[in-house]
Amino acid sequence: xxxxxxxxxxxxxxxxxxxxxxxxxxxxxxxxxxxxxxxxxxxxxxxxxxxxxxxxxxxxxxxxxxxxxxxxxxxxxxxxxxxxxxxxxxxxxxxxxxxxxxxxxxxxxxxxxxxxxxxxxxxxxxxxxxxxxxxxxxxxxxxxxxxxxxxxxxxxxxxxxxxxxxxxxxxxxxxxxxxxxxxxxxxxxxxxxxxxxx
Numbered sequence: 001x002x003x004x005x006x007x008x009x010x011x012x013x014x015x016x017x018x019x020x021x022x023x024x025x026x027x028x029x030x031x032x033x034x035x036x037x038x039x040x041x042x043x044x045x046x047x048x049x050x051x052x053x054x055x056x057x058x059x060x061x062x063x064x065x066x067x068x069x070x071x072x073x074x075x076x077x078x079x080x081x082x083x084x085x086x087x088x089x090x091x092x093x094x095x096x097x098x099x100x101x102x103x104x105x106x107x108x109x110x111x112x113x114x115x116x117x118x119x120x121x122x123x124x125x126x127x128x129x130x131x132x133x134x135x136x137x138x139x140x141x142x143x144x145x146x147x148x149x150x151x152x153x154x155x156x157x158x159x160x161x162x163x164x165x166x167x168x169x170x171x172x173x174x175x176x177x178x179x180x181x182x183x184x185x186x187x188x189x190x191x192x193x194x195x196x197x198x
Contacts, residue, residue: 041068043113051110052159065113072117077124080139084132095132096183097139099125101194104143122194129192138191140182144175145197167198 042051047059058064080097087095101118102108108115122141129139146152146160147170160166178197181187 041113042111043068044110045112057110060112068113069117069120072114073120073124076121080124080128084128084135084137087132087137088135093136094185095135095137096187097125097128097132097137098179098182099141101141101143126192133191138182138187140190140192141194142175142178142182143194143196145170147172147175165198170197 041064042055042057043060043064044051044057045060047057049057051057076099083095083097099121101122103111103115103118108118125139125141128137132139145168146156146166149172152169157169160169175197178195182190182195
């Protein structure tokens, strides 16, 4: 199978063969999905202040809530639903749902809509783990540590070093290794978990 361009059915074939789609067409597809949509909105209940990264905090509004929930909650729910529909329709017996989350048991101060949307995504994923288990699907969330995708500054490094909960700054490839393991046959017994990396 060639991954240089996506054709109708290529994604389904890649999933059936447990191969990740890749190549320029796949990159363009993902880019078009996220361009203009994916960004964390720094909204808060204490608007008018600057956050720890110097961003101006916005109040929670219907607009900030809708923008964040459309991507992180509704987007995840619809992707899980469509994946499940296709999986069941083709009578597949193996599947993986893996999401990324942030925040935690005390929410996500200074990015409250983002944290709440991620909590909703976790709930959808845990429900999917139970509902779709009879079809051979596992569903998990990965909670990465601070991950250096180019935004980590010396101030962030100092903050991580001083925090008892933030032990490491990860590289994207380190997080990807965990995700790749969850997508493997070896992870068949791992489902309905939020896997926290530190």
